[in-house]
Amino acid sequence: MQKDSSSVNVNAAGVAKNTYDAIVIGSGISGGWAAKELCEQGLKTLVLERGRNVEHLKDYPTATKAPWELEHRGRMPRKFLEENPLISKAAGFGEESAHFFIKDKDHPYVQEKPFDWIRGYQVGGKSLTWGRATQRWSNFEFTAPDRFGYGLDWPIRYNDVAPWYSHVEKFIGICGNKDGIEAMPDGEFLPPFEFNCIESHLQKKIKEHYKDRHLVHARWAHLTQPTELHLKQGRGKCQARNMCMRGCPYGGYFSSVSSTLPWAHKTGNLTVRPFSVVHSIIYDEQKGKATGVRIIDANTNEATEYFARIIFVNGSALNSTLVLLNSKSSRFPNGLGNDSGVLGKYVAFHLYRGSVSASIEGFEDRYTYGRNPTEPILANYRNLHKQDTDYFGGFTTFVGAYRPRGSEDASETELGAPFKSALSKPGGWRTYMYMQGETIPKASNHVRLSDTEKDQWGIPLLVTSVGYDDNDEKMIKDFLTQSSEMLAKAGCLDISPYDTHQAPGLDIHEMGGARMGRDPKTSILNGWNQVHHCKNVFVTDGACMTSTGNQSPSILYMALTARAASHAVEELKRKNL
Numbered sequence: 322m323q324k325d326s327s328s329v330n331v332n333a334a335g336v337a338k339n340t341y342d343a344i345v346i347g348s349g350i351s352g353g354w355a356a357k358e359l360c361e362q363g364l365k366t367l368v369l370e371r372g373r374n375v376e377h378l379k380d381y382p383t384a385t386k387a388p389w390e391l392e393h394r395g396r397m398p399r400k401f402l403e404e405n406p407l408i409s410k411a412a413g414f415g416e417e418s419a420h421f422f423i424k425d426k427d428h429p430y431v432q433e434k435p436f437d438w439i440r441g442y443q444v445g446g447k448s449l450t451w452g453r454a455t456q457r458w459s460n461f462e463f464t465a466p467d468r469f470g471y472g473l474d475w476p477i478r479y480n481d482v483a484p485w486y487s488h489v490e491k492f493i494g495i496c497g498n499k500d501g502i503e504a505m506p507d508g509e510f511l512p513p514f515e516f517n518c519i520e521s522h523l524q525k526k527i528k529e530h531y532k533d534r535h536l537v538h539a540r541w542a543h544l545t546q547p548t549e550l551h552l553k554q555g556r557g558k559c560q561a562r563n564m565c566m567r568g569c570p571y572g573g574y575f576s577s578v579s580s581t582l583p584w585a586h587k588t589g590n591l592t593v594r595p596f597s598v599v600h601s602i603i604y605d606e607q608k609g610k611a612t613g614v615r616i617i618d619a620n621t622n623e624a625t626e627y628f629a630r631i632i633f634v635n636g637s638a639l640n641s642t643l644v645l646l647n648s649k650s651s652r653f654p655n656g657l658g659n660d661s662g663v664l665g666k667y668v669a670f671h672l673y674r675g676s677v678s679a680s681i682e683g684f685e686d687r688y689t690y691g692r693n694p695t696e697p698i699l700a701n702y703r704n705l706h707k708q709d710t711d712y713f714g715g716f717t718t719f720v721g722a723y724r725p726r727g728s729e730d731a732s733e734t735e736l737g738a739p740f741k742s743a744l745s746k747p748g749g750w751r752t753y754m755y756m757q758g759e760t761i762p763k764a765s766n767h768v769r770l771s772d773t774e775k776d777q778w779g780i781p782l783l784v785t786s787v788g789y790d791d792n793d794e795k796m797i798k799d800f801l802t803q804s805s806e807m808l809a810k811a812g813c814l815d816i817s818p819y820d821t822h823q824a825p826g827l828d829i830h831e832m833g834g835a836r837m838g839r840d841p842k843t844s845i846l847n848g849w850n851q852v853h854h855c856k857n858v859f860v861t862d863g864a865c866m867t868s869t870g871n872q873s874p875s876i877l878y879m880a881l882t883a884r885a886a887s888h889a890v891e892e893l894k895r896k897n898l
């Protein structure tokens with residue numbers, strides 16, 4: 322049984338021992354950034370992480386294994402799949418990466434509507450399993466909800482975040498090309514990965530047929546040419562092995578474990594406490610601010626309190642919302658900072674249902690060597706200056722072309738010399754496009770705490786009530802039509818549009834729950850990611866998202882985190898917190 326956290330009585334010596342300048346909840350992509358920035362500013366910082374510790378190099382058990390060294394050759398046993406039907410659907414999940422994903426039964430939640438919530442609970446969070454696409458938002462995205470009237474206006478604009486994007490990009494290393502596209506602003510790029518011959522062909526054909534559509538090189542968190550700053554982090558050049566989800570021993574892609582956390586550690590100001598499930602944030606009514614965080618030790622079920630002047634909440638969108646909802650006091654009976662009642666509401670996600678695949682002939686004399694861990698990007702071309710479709714929002718399209726190893730007849734024989742011989746022949750060229758679309762935040766798409774069910778640490782389970790709407794259906798239809806048309810114009814054959822009809826959540830870009838805004842009556846956070854009604858608490862992960870835009874979100878969370886940390890330190894100096 323977990324001990325009642327309200328019974329934790331810490332004496333003065335205990336309080337002093339458990340007191341830091343700052344506490345960060347979660348050690349993933351955004352938490353790692355909070356830790357780095359706060360530690361560099363001289364703040365003694367405690368990072369509380371619910372999962373186990375993961376150390377760079379040491380804890381990548383499969384990183385250098387050949388397929389035949391994996392017990393099941395990369396496939397998960399049927400028993401595992403039956404016991405974990407949810408997490409095993411995740412992109413990139415397999416025998417070689419399973420150690421960075423949770424197991425379904427260990428972390429239950431209630432799906433009021435189908436919602437596949439993909440999680441990685443460990444030091445480093447999902448920075449160890451993310452896909453690493455990192456495009457900047459444009460001002461179109463920051464202003465669209467207000468311009469077209471489908472949501473709350475963001476309290477910030479592109480120019481507020483641009484310097485922080487640069488700050489983050491230089492540190493983590495992003496490859497890409499400066500393309501001068503309004504819908505996807507350029508950043509601080511290392512050299513890009515090159516296109517293969519089909520990708521170049523598609524780029525040329527799309528340009529020929531559409532003035533407003535631009536297929537560009539991948540913008541991805543990979544070190545194609547490390548700078549001094551990356552080498553100082555102990556990271557090296559990406560070897561294009563494309564085995565990133567196992568953890569990269571070269572530090573070739575960005576993760577908290579290879580980059581921000583070790584950097585924070587070097588300052589001497591960082592303490593990381595794994596196996597610490599944050600139960601709630603402690604609010605002091607007399608002081609009118611948060612004073613600390615209550616945790617339950619994941620192994621012993623012991624409740625402990627830690628104290629600090631500022632608290633950064635970085636548990637990932639829905640977990641951060643859960644922590645805020647569970648932080649109840651007589652001042653905030655509905656969750657910390659929730660005077661408006663919008664906490665948990667306006668959850669949205671990225672639309673990934675649509676994809677189109679095709680074949681293309683005429684390039685049989687060409688082949689590519691090596692593995693490219695990135696994908697070219699077709700920048701959003703919908704609803705930019707004006708609304709030009711019958712739905713709101715836009716979509717980024719990821720594009721790729723490959724030549725499978727093995728001719729078609731390889732599938733007809735699965736054994737012996739004929740199979741080996743078939744595998745040595747290159748197959749035909751294939752190409753694909755898949756969407757990453759904006760969805761519209763709505764009050765009805767929400768999460769809340771269960772009234773009846775709790776987890777093994779006595780914390781109410783999260784109820785997810787998030788679904789698709791007509792806007793989504795229209796966008797999918799448009800994407801499938803447009804992408805099929807582009808591929809046809811490029812001379813592709815066997816064009817197959819496909820709607821997965823997958824549940825939300827599997828897109829792995831859940832956002833909102835504690836959105837930013839100017840008015841405390843309609844939002845939880847202000848333009849600096851501070852809780853309007855509890856200014857020393859900052860929420861800088863996906864929970865803060867007022868709308869979803871169509872670019873990959875994590876680089877924005879990092880930029881917002883660095884910006885908020887800088888503001889927090891300034892406010893501490895001014896004695897405002």
Ligand SMILES: Cc1cc2nc3c(=O)[nH]c(=O)nc-3n(C[C@H](O)[C@H](O)[C@H](O)COP(=O)(O)OP(=O)(O)OC[C@H]3O[C@@H](n4cnc5c(N)ncnc54)[C@H](O)[C@@H]3O)c2cc1C
Nearest residue numbers: 347349350351371442446447452453454599636637862875
């Ligand atoms: C397969 C996959 C591919 C992806 N591809 C991309 C991509 O290409 N580009 C992109 O931008 N994004 C991508 N994402 C999404 C990206 O991983 C997330 O947006 C990002 O990790 C969110 O950062 P975060 O800090 O909010 O959360 P996380 O990185 O998930 O970290 C949150 C941490 O908080 C901890 N935590 C949670 N609750 C508590 C609690 N109560 N107490 C203590 N600790 C807690 C968790 O254990 C975790 O370690 C992908 C995700 C997946 C799974």
Ligand code: SF4
Nearest residue numbers: 559560562563569573
């Ligand atoms: S592709 Fe690059 S980042 Fe990914 S595992 Fe290989 S070397 Fe590491």
